Amino acid sequence: MKFGTKAIHAGVEPDPTTGAIMTPIYQTSTYVQRSPGDHKGYEYSRTHNPTRTQLQNALAALENGKHGLCFASGMAAIDAVIKLLAPGDEVISTNDLYGGSYRIFTKIFQNYGIKFHFTNMADLSKVEALVNENTKMIWVETPTNPLLNIIDIKGCAEIAKKHNLLLVADNTFATPYLQTPLDLGADIVMHSLTKYMGGHSDVVMGALIVNNDDLHERLAFIQNACGGTPGPQDCFLILRGLKTLHLRMERHCQNGRKIAEYLKNHPKVEKVFWPGFEDHNNHNVAKEQMNDFGGMISFVLIGDKVEDATHVLEKLKYFALAESLGGVESLCGHPATMTHASIPREERMKAGLSDSLIRLSVGVEDAEDLIADLEQAIG
Numbered sequence: 001m002k003f004g005t006k007a008i009h010a011g012v013e014p015d016p017t018t019g020a021i022m023t024p025i026y027q028t029s030t031y032v033q034r035s036p037g038d039h040k041g042y043e044y045s046r047t048h049n050p051t052r053t054q055l056q057n058a059l060a061a062l063e064n065g066k067h068g069l070c071f072a073s074g075m076a077a078i079d080a081v082i083k084l085l086a087p088g089d090e091v092i093s094t095n096d097l098y099g100g101s102y103r104i105f106t107k108i109f110q111n112y113g114i115k116f117h118f119t120n121m122a123d124l125s126k127v128e129a130l131v132n133e134n135t136k137m138i139w140v141e142t143p144t145n146p147l148l149n150i151i152d153i154k155g156c157a158e159i160a161k162k163h164n165l166l167l168v169a170d171n172t173f174a175t176p177y178l179q180t181p182l183d184l185g186a187d188i189v190m191h192s193l194t195k196y197m198g199g200h201s202d203v204v205m206g207a208l209i210v211n212n213d214d215l216h217e218r219l220a221f222i223q224n225a226c227g228g229t230p231g232p233q234d235c236f237l238i239l240r241g242l243k244t245l246h247l248r249m250e251r252h253c254q255n256g257r258k259i260a261e262y263l264k265n266h267p268k269v270e271k272v273f274w275p276g277f278e279d280h281n282n283h284n285v286a287k288e289q290m291n292d293f294g295g296m297i298s299f300v301l302i303g304d305k306v307e308d309a310t311h312v313l314e315k316l317k318y319f320a321l322a323e324s325l326g327g328v329e330s331l332c333g334h335p336a337t338m339t340h341a342s343i344p345r346e347e348r349m350k351a352g353l354s355d356s357l358i359r360l361s362v363g364v365e366d367a368e369d370l371i372a373d374l375e376q377a378i379g
């Protein structure tokens with residue numbers, strides 16, 4: 001099956017009781033047993049729910065994985081992954097990580113004795129230099145947020161295999177339409193389904209996808225034991241969103257390219273961060289591991305003044321000023337005060353995330369209107 005066919009059909013069966021083509025919302029917490037232990041595979045909805053099961057299967061199919069697991073948010077999925085570790089274990093990750101991931105690592109799990117190292121993972125020699133006998137995991141996010149750095153997943157997988165580490169890839173920005181990390185050697189794919197996968201800015205949810213049966217069993221145990229599971233209504237909304245993932249992503253990518261090129265030629269724009277440019281430092285890796293370059297773009301205005309960035313953000317009309325990304329509508333944001341406010345300024349500067357950086361999540365509107373909006377706002 002090709003990707004678009006998979007997005008619509010894979011992992012999802014008509015409802016066995018009625019033939020309903022769309023997965024029903026099984027709004028139930030429990031399931032009646034004929035005699036003790038004699039049930040139809042469902043006992044309690046924290047553990048299993050038929051709407052969630054279909055979504056988990058669909059996600060596994062899209063990521064070319066064997067097992068999917070859904071969580072109440074992307075953060076709950078991350079929480080479950082780190083609970084595979086024990087005090088004394090160490091994790092290597094990127095220094096321009098999603099702010100919420102940085103926060104849970106440093107403000108929650110560091111208190112439980114797990115140690116996190118952050119480095120510029122675009123340079124793989126820096127990753128290998130941090131490996132020691134306590135290292136258990138490499139955590140990759142690519143493209144990174146908000147600087148659109150590209151990390152070589154295959155290269156990380158080689159380091160992980162060599163030192164017997166788990167490789168986790170946060171695939172929220174790319175989605176399986178653009179890259180499938182399990183095929184490149186990752187052990188766990190993590191998603192915030194809130195973003196492109198749901199695609200309509202109407203639900204918060206997360207997921208993990210794996211191939212290894214033992215790893216699946218350990219993560220399913222954590223999912224049930226800790227209980228960060230989503231409700232069936234939200235699972236239904238993600239199932240509905242997935243059916244147009246390929247159509248939306250195609251347009252996100254087309255619009256992203258047009259807007260990145262428009263910004264690059266704008267006399268008031270200093271720098272544009274987008275992996276599709278040939279002069280992007282890891283463009284060749286992006287071309288190798290991704291099918292296209294996505295609709296996320298960041299840019300800095302000439303002069304790097306916060307007031308100028310604020311002025312643009314206030315004037316934009318179609319790009320709504322809001323947190324989040326990946327919906328059908330275009331959004332703009334100011335990482336230094338919004339998504340990345342939990343990262344100390346000094347750390348932000350080290351990663352190259354300047355005070356006036358503007359991030360765009362380019363939606364699926366008509367590119368001409370989006371460009372006209374940027375034109376009137378940047379002036």
Ligand SMILES: *Cc1c(COP(=O)(O)O)cnc(C)c1O
Pocket residue numbers: 073074075076098100101141145170172173191192193194195204205206
């Ligand atoms: C949003 C996001 C998360 C967290 O997901 P939630 O659904 O908001 O909990 C993790 N990683 C990335 C890259 C994200 O964009």
